[in-house]
Amino acid sequence: MNLNVVYFAWLRERIGEPSEMVETNAATVADLIKELRTREERYDLAFSDLDAVRVAVDQTLTDFDAPLDNAREVAFFPPMTGG
Amino acid sequence: MAVLVQQADFDLAQELAQLGGADGSAGAVISFTGLVRGDSDLHALELEHYPAMTSAALEQIEQAARKRWGLIDVRIIHRFGKLELGQQIMMVAVSAPHRRAAFEAADYIMDYLKSRAPFWKKEHSTQGTAWVDAKPEDEDDLARWT
Known part of the structure; x- marks a missing residue:
């Protein structure tokens, strides 16, 4: 499947782009992260502390166990600091 | 629409004038405004957000509050972009x-x-x-609200 993967804040800066299309067979968010980390060092570094990473699948906040079937967009970002 | 995500500044008085409840149904209006505070040599705050998600996330928060407290009206404005010291970041106004x-x-x-709400601040x-x-x-x- 083709996923639009988007990054925000320091994850965007560490990975070096705001979004990219990723061709993957990952079943869950955790699988996708595993796949991304093997790509290049900048991904490995960005995802080295998962306590500092949050995820949304199709614009809904979820967790790393979330399945990716029928997903179109996965967003990775640090804990939000609105208000 | 009572939720606005924008780069532009807002006028609190104008927003309060548009808040529902002045027909006699509301007995109370509360508003909160967040400002860029100048801690440790800070001169600006840059706000990034997730445009595809932000409005929906704010509306979800708004709906939950309306339902829980039987509010008459809610207005939420959250800005993004680079904001200088003392500038307004966001506001919430509710009538009940x-x-x-x-x-x-x-x-x-x-x-x-x-x-x-999917915002991130850079100092x-x-x-x-x-x-x-x-x-x-x-x-x-x-956790106070669960």
């Missing part, structure tokens, strides 16, 4: 029949905006730039 509901609802909305100071970390207390604040 009674003051306790209005105070509590505004407090609840603020707690959820802090850690469930610009004389030392350079740094992303603002979420505080553990932010999650404790949310």
Whole structure:
């Protein structure tokens, strides 16, 4: 499947782009992260502390166990600091 | 639409004038405005957000508050982009029949905006730039409402 993967804040800066299309067979968010980390060092570094990473699948906040079937967009970002 | 995500500044008085409840149904109006505070040589705050998600996340918070406190109206404005010292970042205004509901609802909305609205703040100071970390207390604040 083709996923639009988007990054925000320091994850965007560490990975070096705001979004990219990723061709993957990952079943869950955790699988996708595993796949991304093997790509290049900048991904490995960005995802080295998962306590500092949050995820949304199709614009809904979820967790790393979330399945990716029928997903179109996965967003990775640090804990939000609105208000 | 009572939720606005925008780069432009807002006029609190104008927003309050548009808040529903002045027909006699509301007995209380509470508003909160967040400003860029100048801690440790900070001169600007840059706000990034997730455009595809932000409005929906804010509306979800708004709907939950409306339902829980039987609010008459809610207005939320959250800005993004680079904001200078002293500038307005966001506002929440609620109207309710009674003051306790209005105070509590505004407090609840603020707690959820802090850690469930997809915004990220970057500080610009004389030392350079740094992303603002979420505080553990932010999650404790949310736990107050469950």
